[in-house]
Structures are given as C-alpha cells and as structure tokens.
Amino acid sequence: MEPQQQTTPLYSERLWVPLWWWPVGLAVTGLLAAEIHMGAPGIRAWLPYVLLFPIPVWVLLWMSRHRVEVARDSAGTPELRIDTAHLPATFVKRAAGVPTSAKSAALGRQLDPAAYVQHRAWIGPMLLLVLDDPDDPTPYWLVSTRRPERIMEALGVQNAATQ
Numbered sequence: 001m002e003p004q005q006q007t008t009p010l011y012s013e014r015l016w017v018p019l020w021w022w023p024v025g026l027a028v029t030g031l032l033a034a035e036i037h038m039g040a041p042g043i044r045a046w047l048p049y050v051l052l053f054p055i056p057v058w059v060l061l062w063m064s065r066h067r068v069e070v071a072r073d074s075a076g077t078p079e080l081r082i083d084t085a086h087l088p089a090t091f092v093k094r095a096a097g098v099p100t101s102a103k104s105a106a107l108g109r110q111l112d113p114a115a116y117v118q119h120r121a122w123i124g125p126m127l128l129l130v131l132d133d134p135d136d137p138t139p140y141w142l143v144s145t146r147r148p149e150r151i152m153e154a155l156g157v158q159n160a161a162t163q
Helices: 021-037 043-052 054-063 100-107 148-155
Strands: 011-014 067-072 078-082 085-088 092-098 116-118 126-131 140-144
Touching: 011 148, 021 043, 021 054, 043 054, 067 148, 078 140, 078 148, 092 100, 092 148, 100 126, 126 148
Parallel strands: 116 140
Antiparallel strands: 011 067, 067 078, 078 085, 092 126, 126 140
C-alpha cells in the first residue's frame, strides 16, 4: 500500500458540535462539582472542579473530531475523505443532498445495511453518493455534512435532484 500524498483540499469541513453544547456541558459539570464540594473545606473545595471540568471539554472535542474533505489523489482525481475512508469521484454514479426533513427516512426503513454511513445527529443535511463500482458491495455512501452541494461541486458530480 502506497502512502497517501498530501494535497491542498478542494473542500474541507469539520463537523463541530453546536456552540450551545459547550456552556450546557460546562454548566452541568459545574453543578456536579458544586454538589460534590458542598462546602467541604480544604482540598475538597476545589478538587472536584479541577478533576471534572476537563471531562466535558474532552468529550465535546472528541465528538467534533470528524472531518469531511475533498482532495485530489495522486492521479489528480478528486476523492472524498472521511476520517480514514476515501472514495474516488470516478466511482460515484449519482449524488444528491438529503434535507433534514428526509434524514429520518434515509436512515430508517430505506437504509441499506451494506451502505457506508457517517452520521452525526447534530448536523442537519446529509449527502447521498450512489456508487458504480462492481467490486465494492457498498451500494452508496450517506454522509453528514452542512454543505452537500459544495461537496458535489468539489467532486465534480451533478446533483441528481436537478437532472
């Protein structure tokens, strides 16, 4: 296996958790630390705060670790990269954005068990990429993204909904 050549991405998006989760997570942690503290003197007064406050920060950063990226491979073909998975644009037959209102149907009864799904509940829209690769048992990719049309544009794939 040859190493991946790093190129400038055509499109890059990090799937951050919503900003309002941060104060909520820190407030809940503060309440829990205050409950443990409850007027105890000495080290027990500040220790719960020091030990507990890094936990929501780590959890929220860990949940925001996913990146959706379109970059050119070594042959110059655009490819979609999601964490360690990558999909060259040459294997994409059709693409379409899945609006937030249709997401539950796409992830529910209509979901093919062999599909590649990268879902983040806090991201509204999704991107559906139908594959045309006889060697791959995966029928399609379903990916959470805030801007599905920008990914289709970077991959050079037409939106099936407008055809």
